[in-house]
Amino acid sequence: MAFDYAPAPESRSVVDIAPSYGLFIDGEFTEAADGQVFKSLSPATEEVLSEVARAGAADVDRAVRAARAAFGPWSALPGSERAKYLFRIARIIQERSRELAVLETLDNGKPIKETRDFDLPTVAAHFFYHAGWADKLEHAGFGPRPKPLGVAGQVIPWNFPLMMLAWKIAPALATGNTVVLKPAETTPLSALFFADICRQAGLPKGVVNILPGHGDAGAALVAHPDVDKVAFTGSTAVGKEIARTVAGTRKKVTLELGGKGANIVFDDAPVDQAVEGIVSGIFFNQGQVCCAGSRLLVQESVREEVVDALKRRLSTLRIGDPLDKNTDLGAINSAEQLTRITELAERGEAEGAERWSPACELPSSGYWFPPTLFTGVTQAHMVAREEIFGPVLSVLTFRTPAEAVAKANNTPYGLSAGIWTEKGSRILAVAEKLRAGVVWANTFNKFDPASPFGGYKESGHGREGGRHGLEAYLDV
Structure with a gap:
């Protein structure tokens, strides 16, 4: 017997998308240096959701300088103080989860039941988990006084925009690093909403910077001489290009690339x-x-x-x-x-x-x-x-x-x-x-923030999540 399902749409009214967004640098939204913008579309309807500032090399440099200036005070905080910010971010994500789930579905095209029941709970779990590590790093087997690397340049894909942001930003902040993150050009909105969450949580200016843009912005971020750590999730072809770019430098790299499971x-x-x-x-x-x-x-x-x-x-x-x-x-x-x-x-x-x-x-x-x-x-x-x-x-x-x-x-x-x-x-x-x-x-696609994730061969280098993922952001 076949069952017919009546439509059960989630309301779009729970999320307020502004007609335009700027770059998030040093705690403030700002226009791109060259004034360039691009449009973010809904893949389900092809409607324009918003117009977004497009970062260029000058904006990358500005954001990295802001992150470098914030690094000293942020890394000097006791781990228990950094944990408070992460816990606060996690709670705000939970409080705004319905809004963020609708936003992610509109901008990405995936079903609301996935963003609501998988993406957002996983995002909050990663911030809660890494908040718990922030004051315990000396007991994680990395030595008596593990130190953060500095400025982390992070480039994330469009398939899990907010979840990949959490996988990158949560361990970076817990270990005392500051962040410049570039979301994918087709899904920038949830990262910009996260910037607002950072302000709502009272995160110090410059600790997290969000630069929506195209591939040229990501390339400029990876190549920037004042970036200490590069984290990338995306295609194997781009991962190989990043490996060539950072070869011979002091930068620490994590690459989570393609697969054929x-x-x-x-x-x-x-x-x-x-x-x-x-x-x-x-x-x-x-x-x-x-x-x-x-x-x-x-x-x-x-x-x-x-x-x-x-x-x-x-x-x-x-x-x-x-x-x-x-x-x-x-x-x-x-x-x-x-x-x-x-x-x-x-x-x-x-x-x-x-x-x-x-x-x-x-x-x-x-x-x-x-x-x-x-x-x-x-x-x-x-x-x-x-x-x-x-x-x-x-x-x-x-x-x-x-x-x-x-x-x-x-x-x-x-x-x-x-x-x-x-x-x-x-x-x-x-x-x-x-x-x-x-x-x-006897299962598939099960994830836990305490379990490391990553691959071999052309699927990448390094691990994210768990104790192994913390090591990628520490000088050990």
Whole structure:
């Protein structure tokens, strides 16, 4: 029996978006030095949400100088005092979570149930967690008097704008560093709202600076001679460019890059539970997740059963208005990203893989792509090798655990993997052979601020979260 869901839209009235925003430098909003601006669009409707100042090299220099001036007083504060600010920020985020969830959905395109139930709780949890560390750094195994590095230049992506901001800013502030952060050009609004939260929390001027802009601003920030730490989450190509830029300098670097995660389903796995994990692994945030389980490896004997169950489940997914609480898949973040997903999916068809999508009606405006399944895929297919960063799943098969491990590791990436089986011994045996930074067992896409996250090979360098993430912001 099919159930029809009546629309249940979240109100836009809970968030007040100004017609224009400036850069946030030294505790104040200000225009860009050259007066340039750009527009932030809603990917679900293509409407202009706001006009935002576009940072250039002169603005980067101004922000870094402000952060450097604030570093001395901020780093001199006792950890217990820095913790008070972080706790205050965390509480304000919780108090304004509904407003921020609606804002993130409007600017990013992801469903409100994800921003409301995942993004915002995770953001607050990271600030609470790192607030707890601020006065305990001497007991974290980094030596008797660990020191902050200085000014952290941070560049974040558009898929989890506020969450990636929290992953970067919370550990930086807890350890006594100051920050210059550049949000992605397609999703600058939540970072600018966070700037207002910093003022609301009474954070000293210059400790956090927010510079919306394009790639040139990020490049200028990474290359600035007075930046001591670079933290970047984004594409592998840009990560390689950053590595070249900082090579030979004293800058400490953390890179969290792309992925092509394998989700391995053995013949004894509970199929219904595995299917839910597969759907969560690849269609969460429209597949725009670096650790997405975009390669499904199914044991040959249960391949037909799993694929049939997966198709039935995909036929129930609801696609449409991201502000509707019943929506499962929202809009693709930008026209550029939609073009890339479309081209790679067409390449998969051209190479002979069998493409399938459930019958669904896509909205007439905005950027949309249906949930897509490729079967008959081999290791040679582009869809099995290239990070698509969209709601596209490639299905491959294996016969033995050794073959599953070999196929899972046959990728230049090494960020995530999933294992589905009822045998704990098999989970441990396979997990230790997978070259992935995080391996989930009988679940997928579960995060905790106390657990380090990061990858191997072309998926990046360093870890974020937990004690390991603190070390990236300390001179130890």
